[in-house]
Amino acid sequence: MEFRPCIDLHDGKVKQIVGSTLGYANKNVVENFVSEYDAGYFARMFQQDHLTGGHVIMLGSGNEDAALQALQTYPNALQIGGGITAQNAARFIEAGASHVIVTSYIFHDGTLDLARLNELVAVVGKEHLVIDLSCRSRAGKWFVVTDKWTKFSDFEVNAESIQMIESYCDELLIHAVDVEGKRGGMQEELVRDLARWTTIPTTYAGGIRSLADLQKFEAITEGKLHITIGSALDIFGGSLAYTDVVQYCKKKN
Template sequence: MRTKFRPCIDLHNGKVKQLVGGSVNENSPETLRTNFISNEPAEYYAKLYKDNNLRGAHIIKIGPQNDLAAREALKSWPGGLQIGGGISLDNAQRWISLGAEKAIIFITLDLLNVIVTSYLFPDAKFSLDRLKALSDEVGKDRLVVDISCRKQDAKWFVAMNKWQTITDMEVNKVHAADVEGLCQGIDRELVERLAEWTTIPTTYAGGANSINDLELVNALSNGKVDLTFGSALDIFGGTQVKFADCVAWNNQE
């Protein structure tokens, strides 16, 4: 078992962007901090990942006006990408039929597929019934739970609504929003805890800023946790990490 590089496509207002996670607030748009806006469409990145056989890549729709871009990306690599952002019982199966490998539910836990989070937390309280219903609808092997978390009083709690609302769920036994988009280094303690707790495929996102972070996460997690790079990556305007080096890391295995 060895840590893998997992790529991403973050969509905001229909464009591929890299945002500072904790700055996203629909009620205060002036606080939004953007590290990068791509001149390339989402399908460009989907094809890039396909050409380099980088499975487990996730498309995250941040806010509205992203569905068209997400659909075009899925067309470029049917069955090769995960989709998240606004996923619920009503639409999860439709996204999978459009080509998503998995659906991601934001909490911000990853499992292609559909990514889910806010849907699981009505009134910021975790609903096991909703998780079970969604799992029954699409199958647990097609479901990714995205556990975005923020640290409070030396504990991590799941955050929703673009990282602005802290839920009642403590992350114990995850996407680190406090360092998302800041390129200030990974949360080592959280990576170690994830390795202790996880029994399913898990990807860490937040703060990675060096190709050496792949080796670091591999060592901290004993290869159980994978890693996503965002703003530090050269294909997203960064200068600290080369995409080609990430591909080479995966191919070493």
């Protein structure tokens, strides 16, 4: 189990927001935290703590300069997502990203577009691709949601689909959308399922708020999944000490 840190960018600033409030014209984005520090500051912090595999997420337009600052500060150690396409993916790899993260580009019009996925693999290579299967529960099953988590796709996340999608990428990133950013505890059923189904490095995001939660997560997954934590961390306005999480995961790793 590794701790995978995050740098979420919105309007060019490092923020922690409730992701499920994005993408709606008639809703205000709920911000948990807006940092006074830039993306490079957090990239240096993660570099000093020897954390790799963290993700830089561009939430909407106007974030590319901040994202590039993070990638150039800590090259070949951070993954980047948000608006990634076959047309721009190689540029971010060349700018210092270890991987590009993709969801909506390959899951559009409510379904998985294998032509786009194959094009991405051809452009950057499987070894540089992370597929984000962020999902919500519907009728007792997990389905990928796209377009800033506003639309359900027809792609059910299960053992069979995980096995198929793993053949195209190096890692998986999965946000539990219903609990992400709310600091209310993890989506335990999803965590259990992912630990059973995945065979490549997989990072779970959503709801972890304490060391007790982290210990429970490790127990449920038997250390198989990686973890990312955002709003709960003290560096992002929460009460969970970032240094405690780093030390805990390093001991367990």
